[in-house]
Structures are given as structure tokens and as C-alpha cells.
Amino acid sequence: MMVPLIQQLLQGDEAVRSLFGDPVRVFPSTAPQDTALPYATWDVVGGSPTNLLSERPPGDGWRVRLTVWGKSTSKANAAAVAVRDAVETVGSIESYNPPPDDDDTGAFGISFDARLLQLR
Numbered sequence: 463m464m465v466p467l468i469q470q471l472l473q474g475d476e477a478v479r480s481l482f483g484d485p486v487r488v489f490p491s492t493a494p495q496d497t498a499l500p501y502a503t504w505d506v507v508g509g510s511p512t513n514l515l516s517e518r519p520p521g522d523g524w525r526v527r528l529t530v531w532g533k534s535t536s537k538a539n540a541a542a543v544a545v546r547d548a549v550e551t552v553g554s555i556e557s558y559n560p561p562p563d564d565d566d567t568g569a570f571g572i573s574f575d576a577r578l579l580q581l582r
Contacts, residue, residue: 489501
């Protein structure tokens with residue numbers, strides 16, 4: 463699959479589901495208007511196959527930017543911690559990013575980039 467499995471990863475995490483609902487409020491790029499808080503959005507910011515000289519790559523490495531939105535900084539932080547913890551079960555956090563501009567709802571955002579390995 464040529465799309466990172468971030469949605470599936472977060473849907474499968476109990477702590478994320480407890481905060482983001484079931485199905486989880488996690489969306490590629492932007493959330494639908496009037497989505498309940500907290501929610502998260504994600505974008506692919508890079509990636510490459512794990513190349514080998516003698517055979518096809520066994521997997522793909524993805525860098526995904528996640529932004530978690532909440533009603534307050536503390537609520538956004540609690541939701542971001544749940545997402546971070548789920549991501550770190552299969553990948554790593556690459557960077558913490560400056561806070562994003564509000565999303566026209568007055569919500570508070572926390573953004574970070576994650577590195578994920580997806581086996582083929």
C-alpha cells in the first residue's frame with residue numbers, strides 16, 4: 463500500500479479511541495467542518511523505500527506530520543500524548559513543530575512529525 467497506515471494504527475489504539483471516538487476523528491489533511499474536538503489531521507511530508515541491493519525493498523519509510531486539535535492547550539496536549547504513545551509502538555517521533563495557527567475554530571493545536579516503517 464502506498465499510503466501510510468496511520469489511520470489504522472490510531473483506530474486500533476484504545477487510548478486514542480477513548481479520546482477521539484470510534485471511529486476515531488483522524489483525517490488526512492483537513493477535518494470536516496464542525497468536527498467535534500479533539501481530532502487530529504495528518505499529512506505525508508516524506509518517505510522512501512527501504513532499498514536493498516539484492517531484492518525488492520521489504521518496506522517503506524514514511525514521515526507523517528500529525529496535528530492534534532483540542533478545546534484548550536491542556537486538552538490538545540492530552541490528546542497529542544495519546545497519539546504520540548500509539549505512534550511510538552511502531553515508529554518514532556522525528557520533531558516537535560511550532561504550534562499551528564488556529565483552524566478558524568479557536569481550537570489549540572499541537573504538531574509533530576513521526577517516522578513510520580510499513581512492511582510490504
